[in-house]
Amino acid sequence: MALRKLASQFACTTGLRVGISPALQACRESIWRSFATVSEDRKYAASHEWAKVDGDIATIGISDFAQAELGDIVYVEMPEVGSQMESGAVFGVVESVKAASDVYSPVSGEVVEFNEKLVEEPGSVNKDPFGEGWMVKLRLSDPSQVDSLMDAKAYEQKCASDDH
Amino acid sequence: MRPVVNLLRLRGVSILQQLRLEEALLRADPGNWCILNDGSATAAIVLGISGKSGELVHEEAAAAAGLPLIKRFSGGGTVVVDADTLFATIIMNAAALPDVECYPRPVMRWSELFYTPIFAPYGDFSLREHDYAFGERKFGGNAQAITKQRWLHHTSLLWDFRDVHMRLLKHPSKAPEYRAGRNHLEFVCRLRDYLPARELVFDGTAQALRTAGFAIKEVGLEEAGAALDRDYLRSTRVLEPG
Numbered sequence: 001m002a003l004r005k006l007a008s009q010f011a012c013t014t015g016l017r018v019g020i021s022p023a024l025q026a027c028r029e030s031i032w033r034s035f036a037t038v039s040e041d042r043k044y045a046a047s048h049e050w051a052k053v054d055g056d057i058a059t060i061g062i063s064d065f066a067q068a069e070l071g072d073i074v075y076v077e078m079p080e081v082g083s084q085m086e087s088g089a090v091f092g093v094v095e096s097v098k099a100a101s102d103v104y105s106p107v108s109g110e111v112v113e114f115n116e117k118l119v120e121e122p123g124s125v126n127k128d129p130f131g132e133g134w135m136v137k138l139r140l141s142d143p144s145q146v147d148s149l150m151d152a153k154a155y156e157q158k159c160a161s162d163d164h
Numbered sequence: 165m166r167p168v169v170n171l172l173r174l175r176g177v178s179i180l181q182q183l184r185l186e187e188a189l190l191r192a193d194p195g196n197w198c199i200l201n202d203g204s205a206t207a208a209i210v211l212g213i214s215g216k217s218g219e220l221v222h223e224e225a226a227a228a229a230g231l232p233l234i235k236r237f238s239g240g241g242t243v244v245v246d247a248d249t250l251f252a253t254i255i256m257n258a259a260a261l262p263d264v265e266c267y268p269r270p271v272m273r274w275s276e277l278f279y280t281p282i283f284a285p286y287g288d289f290s291l292r293e294h295d296y297a298f299g300e301r302k303f304g305g306n307a308q309a310i311t312k313q314r315w316l317h318h319t320s321l322l323w324d325f326r327d328v329h330m331r332l333l334k335h336p337s338k339a340p341e342y343r344a345g346r347n348h349l350e351f352v353c354r355l356r357d358y359l360p361a362r363e364l365v366f367d368g369t370a371q372a373l374r375t376a377g378f379a380i381k382e383v384g385l386e387e388a389g390a391a392l393d394r395d396y397l398r399s400t401r402v403l404e405p406g
Contacts, residue, residue, distance in 0.1 A: 069267040074338075075214035075239075090311070090397060093213060098240035098294050099268035099308035100213045 036065040038156045039130040043149035045106035046158065050130070053146055058107050061134040062094070065159045067126045071096040076122045078114040078136055085109055085138055087145050092135060094125065107145045109138030166379040167260040169196045171370060172388050179204040179245050180234055182253075183400045187237045188391035190255050190309060190316045197255040197388070198373060198380075199318075200366045207246035209332060210234045210320075212307055215242055217403055219334065226332045233403040238318065239268075240294075240307030242333055248324035250355070250362055252369050254278075258313040260378075268308055271315050275306065278376065279319075282368035286358040293340035296321070300342060301353035323355045323362050 042050040048066035051058045067073065075095035085091050085105040092103045114136045117124055125133035140146070150158065174182070182201050189197050209221055209231050217223055217233050220242045226233065231244070243249075254275075258266035264274045276291035283289040287298035296304030296319065304321040330348045343351050359365070373380060 069265070069269075071268055077213070095212070095214050095239040097268035097272060097308075098212070098238075098306065099271070099310055100237060100239040101268065101309075102311040104312075 036063070036068055036159055037130075038064070038152045038159070040152045042130070043106070043146055043151060044155035044158075045104065045149055047104045047106075049104055049106045051106045051146060051149060053140070053143070056140050056143065057112065058109065058138045058140055058146070059134050060091070060106065060136050060138065061129055062103060062125065063155070063159075064129050065162075067129045067133070070094060070099075070101060073122045073125045076115075076118040076125060076135065078118065079111050081111050081113065083111045084141075085111060085136075087142075094122075103135070105136075105138070106149055107138060107140055108142050109140045111136055112139050113137040166377055167196060167257075168381050169198050169373050169378040170383045170388070171373070171380050172197065172199045172383055172385065173366065174199065174201040174385065176203050176205045176247065177201050177385075178206045179208050179210060179249075179251070180206075180232070180400070180402065182251060183210070183234065183236050184398075185388060185392065186253055186255070186316060186318060187309075187398060187400050188394065188396060189388065190237075190314060191311060191396035192394035193391045194257070195255075196257055196260050196378070197253070198369065199251070199253040199255075199388075200369060201251040202362065202366065203247040203323075204245045204249055204251075205247065206232075207244070207329060208232050208234050209242065209244050210236055211242045211403075212240040213237060213399070214239070220336060222332050222334060223405070227405050229329070229332065231329070231332065233405075235399075235401050235403055236307070237399045238307035238309040238316065241305060241336060243305050243320050244325065244329040244332060245320055246326065246329065248322075248356075250321040250323050250365050251318065252321065252365065253316065253318035255316045256314065258315065261376075266310060266313050266315055268310065271308055271310075271317055272306075275317050275319075278372055279369075281375070282365065282372060283358075292342050295340060297342075298353060298358060300344075302351055303353050303355050303358075321355055321365060322352055323365075325352070325354065 042052045044050050048063045073094050073096045077093040087108045090102045091105040093100050264270050295302040304319050306319040309316045
């Protein structure tokens with residue numbers, strides 16, 4: 001994350017701010033994308049959600065790459081405790097730049113907790129996507145699904161190939 | 165072979181019906197769509213997915229005026245719509261526009277380029293902090309929804325409006341910088357003061373799609389409406405008063 005902050009400061013001080021021009025904004029985003037961090041102790045879905053497993057509980061959020069692409073997040077909609085989530089199905093919505101973007105559960109299970117902090121501080125997803133920006137916790141119904149997710153290295157390669 | 169966009173031209177369809185149809189086509193249909201609606205038969209106040217009506221709308225006055233509050237499935241702010249609001253919606257598979265990444269800012273940038281040939285001949289057109297404006301005055305709001313490598317970008321354009329309706333909206337806590345504290349009536353403008361005919365918006369949008377390399381297939385409401393019977397996540401709803 002430190003590299004991203006440095007990149008953001010660079011972008012700002014060199015005038016690469018929102019509203020300067022579409023070309024410069026695209027350049028700014030490319031710089032951010034190049035510095036997206038990947039947390040080693042998580043598994044990743046192709047749709048840029050991550051899962052961290054502890055026993056039969058998976059904590060889920062979106063990656064640094066995803067939060068950078070989405071922009072400043074102003075709202076996070078999360079499922080109620082007790083909801084059943086299916087792997088690949090929509091579990092919530094994030095709003096940024098006037099867009100409501102679906103987020104998908106990388107694994108199946110029952111929602112046991114959602115991050116109440118995000119109700120008042122949705123920007124936590126941008127600031128700390130792997131920490132305070134976590135979204136939901138599921139009790140896994142099929143732990144073997146975790147094995148089909150990408151490890152950090154594979155996800156990092158995917159992000160690099162998505163950057164074009 | 166050019167990708168196809170299904171073009172649905174409507175007149176006077178209520179905004180609630182339009183939004184429900186759009187949500188169905190985004191989530192439950194695989195095609196690319198352009199929906200053009202010339203006015204909403206019923207006036208309404210439409211909030212984005214995160215909008216809190218108590219903070220954004222003079223609720224009692226809206227109820228007294230008979231305007232329902234509708235929560236839509238896309239992001240963005242609050243608008244008052246009526247028979248003089250023009251609507252243009254694009255629903256696209258990311259693969260149909262491979263140079264436009266399926267994220268909010270690239271889609272927004274694409275939309276400015278898309279609409280420039282339609283509006284630039286009539287005024288100082290630009291995308292100002294995500295609003296369509298002539299100079300410093302907004303004439304169009306837009307919002308987006310993104311799901312599974314498909315995106316929707318919809319726009320409400322103020323051909324004309326009633327001042328009494330605009331006063332039903334509160335000054336939002338988060339306003340674009342270029343609004344500079346102006347009240348709503350000083351902030352917006354009427355398209356009718358710039359364009360000679362409302363049809364120019366609709367014909368221009370269809371032409372812009374052709375220019376962008378799409379083949380247009382005109383479809384009717386019944387064909388489009390088939391998506392409403394499919395299984396998909398529905399979130400557009402009318403808010404209960406109080």
